Amino acid sequence: QKEVEQNSGPLSVPEGAIASLNCTYSDRGSQSFFWYRQYSGKSPELIMSIYSNGDKEDGRFTAQLNKASQYVSLLIRDSQPSDSATYLCAVITSGTYKYIFGTGTRLKVLA
Amino acid sequence: EADIYQTPRYLVIGTGKKITLECSQTMGHDKMYWYQQDPGMELHLIHYSYGVNSTEKGDLSSESTVSRIRTEHFPLTLESARPSHTSQYLCASSDPLRGGLDTQYFGPGTRLTVL
Numbered sequence: 001q002k003e004v005e006q007n008s009g010p011l012s013v014p015e016g017a018i019a020s021l022n023c024t025y026s027d028r029g030s031q032s033f034f035w036y037r038q039y040s041g042k043s044p045e046l047i048m049s050i051y052s053n054g055d056k057e058d059g060r061f062t063a064q065l066n067k068a069s070q071y072v073s074l075l076i077r078d079s080q081p082s083d084s085a086t087y088l089c090a091v092i093t094s095g096t097y098k099y100i101f102g103t104g105t106r107l108k109v110l111a
Numbered sequence: 112e113a114d115i116y117q118t119p120r121y122l123v124i125g126t127g128k129k130i131t132l133e134c135s136q137t138m139g140h141d142k143m144y145w146y147q148q149d150p151g152m153e154l155h156l157i158h159y160s161y162g163v164n165s166t167e168k169g170d171l172s173s174e175s176t177v178s179r180i181r182t183e184h185f186p187l188t189l190e191s192a193r194p195s196h197t198s199q200y201l202c203a204s205s206d207p208l209r210g211g212l213d214t215q216y217f218g219p220g221t222r223l224t225v226l
Contacts (some may be wrong), residue, residue, distance in 0.1 A: 029160075032213060043201050043217040086153070092213060099144075099205075099215060103153040 001026055004091050014110050019076040021087050021105050026070070028095035029094025033065055033072045034098065036088040044088055048074070079109045114138055117202050125226050126194055132187045132221045134202030143185040144215065145157040145169070145177060146201040154201070160185055194223045199223070 002050055005024045013019045021035075032051055036044035050056045050063040050072065062075040074089075089102040115136040134143065145158040146169075156169030160179040165204055174196070175189050185204075189196055200221045207213035 034214065041199075041222075043220045044154075046216065047216060078203055090215070097213075099156075099213070101154045 004102040009106040013106045021074040023089030027093040032092040034090040114216040136204040140204035140206040144203045
């Protein structure tokens with residue numbers, strides 16, 4: 001089992017819809033969680049970080065963390081074609097404090 | 112906003128050449144990282160450093176070497192480039208004291224092609 005798992009996609013949603021991206025992690029003691037967006041040929045850029053259980057909202061983006069179920073999700077409201085990218089989930093594991101990236105989910109927003 | 116720089120942005124070089132990819136950050140971050148990423152594929156950590164004179168190999172075996180003589184500078188060197196080294200190389204830095212949750216910030220990357 002990979003330490004951080006994401007569905008590779010592609011996830012296709014129509015413009016204006018809500019895109020829901022999911023990530024599960026294996027280390028129950030993990031404390032810090034991140035979502036990055038990576039456009040093709042570019043470097044990852046941070047969208048959101050989340051530390052506590054529950055929801056964290058920033059504009060059209062909402063990160064949701066459920067430590068009991070060991071998953072973190074990213075919701076993108078009013079999806080735009082410019083949101084089409086690969087979304088990487090990252091987790092800092094407990095103990096070793098290693099930064100682990102998932103393989104990413106490719107999102108396609110259809111105009 | 113992250114201030115992390117990589118040079119060159121693109122490099123095409125012949126087999127057997129020695130190359131150094133530069134990475135600098137102006138944020139005073141203690142932690143720095145090098146990742147390798149092929150197009151459409153996942154990130155692979157190849158080296159990291161938690162401070163000056165501290166370097167460790169990452170999860171992916173790499174023939175490259177790194178040094179950390181100054182906090183702001185973390186160059187990666189390939190002694191003899193081969194076509195199998197063709198990839199995108201991404202540098203990142205983080206600091207839990209300044210970034211809150213030890214957030215990693217990435218440079219723009221160096222796209223290396225070895226002929």
